[in-house]
Amino acid sequence: MTCQVVLPVVGTVPAWREQARALARAGVPAEAVVWRVGDGEADLFAGAAPVATRSGRDLRLPRGAVETLETALCHSDPERFARAYATVLRLTDGAVRWGDRSDPAIRRILAQAKAVARDIHKMHAFVRFREVPSGRQRRAFAAWFEPDHPIVEAAAPFFARRFGDMDWLIGTPGLTARFIGGALTFAETAPGARPPEDATEELWRTYYASIFNPARLMVQAMQSEMPKKYWRNLPEASLIPSLIRQAPMRAAAMQAAAPTEPPARRAMVARAMTAREAAMPETGTLGAARAEAAACTRCPLHGPATQTVFGEGPADAALMLVGEQPGDREDLAGRPFVGPAGDVLDAALAEAGIDRGGVYLTNAVKHFKFAPRGRRRLHQHPDAGEVEACRWWLDLERRLVRPRLIVAMGATALAALSGSGHDLLRRRGSVEAAPDGTPVFVTVHPSYILRLPDEDLRAAERARFGADLAAAARLLAAARG
Amino acid sequence: MIVGADAADDRAILTQSATLYASYGLSRVYYSAFSPIPDASKALPLVRPPLVREHRLYQADWLLRFYGFEVGEIAGKGMLDLEVDPKLAWALENRAAFPVDVNRAPKEMLLRVPGFGTRTVQRLLAARRHRTLRYEDLAAMGAVMKHAKPFIVAAGWSPRGLTDAAALRARFAPPPEQLSLL
Numbered sequence: 233m234t235c236q237v238v239l240p241v242v243g244t245v246p247a248w249r250e251q252a253r254a255l256a257r258a259g260v261p262a263e264a265v266v267w268r269v270g271d272g273e274a275d276l277f278a279g280a281a282p283v284a285t286r287s288g289r290d291l292r293l294p295r296g297a298v299e300t301l302e303t304a305l306c307h308s309d310p311e312r313f314a315r316a317y318a319t320v321l322r323l324t325d326g327a328v329r330w331g332d333r334s335d336p337a338i339r340r341i342l343a344q345a346k347a348v349a350r351d352i353h354k355m356h357a358f359v360r361f362r363e364v365p366s367g368r369q370r371r372a373f374a375a376w377f378e379p380d381h382p383i384v385e386a387a388a389p390f391f392a393r394r395f396g397d398m399d400w401l402i403g404t405p406g407l408t409a410r411f412i413g414g415a416l417t418f419a420e421t422a423p424g425a426r427p428p429e430d431a432t433e434e435l436w437r438t439y440y441a442s443i444f445n446p447a448r449l450m451v452q453a454m455q456s457e458m459p460k461k462y463w464r465n466l467p468e469a470s471l472i473p474s475l476i477r478q479a480p481m482r483a484a485a486m487q488a489a490a491p492t493e494p495p496a497r498r499a500m501v502a503r504a505m506t507a508r509e510a511a512m513p514e515t516g517t518l519g520a521a522r523a524e525a526a527a528c529t530r531c532p533l534h535g536p537a538t539q540t541v542f543g544e545g546p547a548d549a550a551l552m553l554v555g556e557q558p559g560d561r562e563d564l565a566g567r568p569f570v571g572p573a574g575d576v577l578d579a580a581l582a583e584a585g586i587d588r589g590g591v592y593l594t595n596a597v598k599h600f601k602f603a604p605r606g607r608r609r610l611h612q613h614p615d616a617g618e619v620e621a622c623r624w625w626l627d628l629e630r631r632l633v634r635p636r637l638i639v640a641m642g643a644t645a646l647a648a649l650s651g652s653g654h655d656l657l658r659r660r661g662s663v664e665a666a667p668d669g670t671p672v673f674v675t676v677h678p679s680y681i682l683r684l685p686d687e688d689l690r691a692a693e694r695a696r697f698g699a700d701l702a703a704a705a706r707l708l709a710a711a712r713g
Numbered sequence: 714m715i716v717g718a719d720a721a722d723d724r725a726i727l728t729q730s731a732t733l734y735a736s737y738g739l740s741r742v743y744y745s746a747f748s749p750i751p752d753a754s755k756a757l758p759l760v761r762p763p764l765v766r767e768h769r770l771y772q773a774d775w776l777l778r779f780y781g782f783e784v785g786e787i788a789g790k791g792m793l794d795l796e797v798d799p800k801l802a803w804a805l806e807n808r809a810a811f812p813v814d815v816n817r818a819p820k821e822m823l824l825r826v827p828g829f830g831t832r833t834v835q836r837l838l839a840a841r842r843h844r845t846l847r848y849e850d851l852a853a854m855g856a857v858m859k860h861a862k863p864f865i866v867a868a869g870w871s872p873r874g875l876t877d878a879a880a881l882r883a884r885f886a887p888p889p890e891q892l893s894l895l
Contacts, residue, residue, distance in 0.1 A: 333836065448746075605735065606734065
């Protein structure tokens with residue numbers, strides 16, 4: 233025994249929602265309902281009385297399901313209401329999982345929702361209004377459109393938002409949407425004439441023809457974006473066949489025409505730009521060295537990195553700290569040790585009683601070496617060739633600053649200063665000599681501490697690093713005194 | 714980026730894109746095949762490059778951004794293959810990594826299967842928590858089975874000798890054309 237449900241033509245989807253809730257609460261199974269869209273009031277128990285063969289329940293659906301189901305209900309398939317009701321019952325019972333594509337009903341609903349969304353998008357793109365005489369203050373427009381599915385109610389709010397200060401109507405074979413005085417209403421379309429031709433349409437056609445690029449014609453791609461079924465109601469569609477026909481000739485004419493020479497003035501400006509010299513500070517100072525290093529191209533690392541990160545500190549510093557290379561933050565900021573490793577170093581310097589502003593901080597390699605991974609930049613250790621190329625700058629800094637003690641942090645810094653970075657942990661805490669005789673105190677790099685997996689080990693290593701720096705400060709004081 | 718107006722190969726173009734994404738946080742690179750305009754400079758070529766090259770660059774760009782590939786893996790030879798898409802070309806060259814079991818493989822390996830897009834892999838991972846996936850389920854999830862068949866193992870499907878077949882590339886590349894001598 234089946235009961236018939238008649239849904240109204242205007243407001244079909246909200247009416248279906250109400251009926252489905254009522255039927256589910258009454259416990260009517262999906263096979264016992266026949267759905268129809270027609271005139272008249274929706275009468276729940278027209279025809280035979282519904283037989284409740286299951287216990288009544290309230291519908292419970294996952295959040296994403298409701299929106300997709302209601303979009304799919306705007307499709308033209310006559311079975312859509314029955315399928316949707318059966319699916320919401322099965323979802324509530326837990327017989328099927330929302331999004332499970334192995335179920336044919338869910339698959340059909342998802343495909344229909346996609347088709348409806350595409351149709352609404354095309355309607356937003358291809359409705360063409362024509363101005364009609366308006367008896368009021370606001371301008372009035374009318375358009376005719378033929379969508380594939382009954383989507384007028386879903387698509388009209390976009391036009392209400394966009395053309396809120398005008399009166400318009402969009403006529404389709406099914407419903408007509410009217411927006412008069414800010415109020416959006418829907419009614420069945422009465423048979424009538426299409427809106428008359430518009431002077432603006434000639435301007436639109438001229439514009440369309442002039443922006444057409446004959447050298448980049450792709451007919452198939454154009455038809456997939458603007459399917460032929462919409463061409464009947466588009467004013468520019470009449471131009472398309474002739475534009476396509478003329479395109480090869482126009483492209484060939486373009487290639488045959490000889491290109492013109494650039495004006496002589498352009499060569500003069502180019503020469504002036506290359507000959508311009510930037511003001512350079514006097515040679516032999518740290519400032520000059522920094523300016524020269526900014527243009528360094530000795531190794532390939534200068535290409536992808538943002539800028540050269542030169543050393544920072546007073547030119548008469550007694551203590552010099554050498555790290556490995558700038559990291560991600562240092563590369564963007566242009567100063568050494570401003571990232572996470574810099575925070576560890578600052579804490580250790582404070583613990584050892586050393587003023588950061590009084591020491592000279594630098595790195596063995598002056599550019600950030602990294603591998604791009606999507607949006608991130610993964611740090612990479614510089615190889616021996618790059619350290620060797622950048623050693624020239626490190627030697628220059630040592631000559632200009634003349635520190636009494638250098639602290640080498642990490643294997644790369646040790647390699648740049650003493651020739652070999654092996655057995656760092658064994659040599660840690662000892663004092664070696666740089667090629668010109670300056671004492672080099674060996675310790676680890678602060679980023680080694682950050683990479684340790686164990687929390688307790690990290691704390692212990694931080695303390696040990698602080699002790700190392702304190703030892704270096706004592707050595708310096710002893711040498712001075 | 715305009716493609717084909719100078720001698721830059723695909724590897725240089727993709728390296729530049731990778732740097733822009735990683736170092737400058739650019740959200741999207743657009744590639745446009747060079748098309749000649751009236752009254753262009755003498756330094757520019759008169760003929761436009763094949764539009765397929767632009768299409769392959771877009772496919773490679775998506776691989777870099779969403780599929781976890783590196784420039785060296787997809788553009789190792791300098792220019793991208795015009796006949797097959799970059800992901801399929803990589804799979805054909807790295808057959809040791811296949812076939813991949815869709816019920817057990819990690820996400821990174823599933824993204825590398827030709828015919829599996831990001832949405833397909835998302836649906837796959839969501840569905841395999843509840844049940845074992847069969848070959849029929851994969852097509853319903855949006856996978857292109859013609860491309861994926863030789864590279865996956867599912868309940869009810871095994872590619873057998875297809876993964877290592879010598880003629881596998883010929884199944885996907887367009888048939889060779891006989892050029893005219895006249």
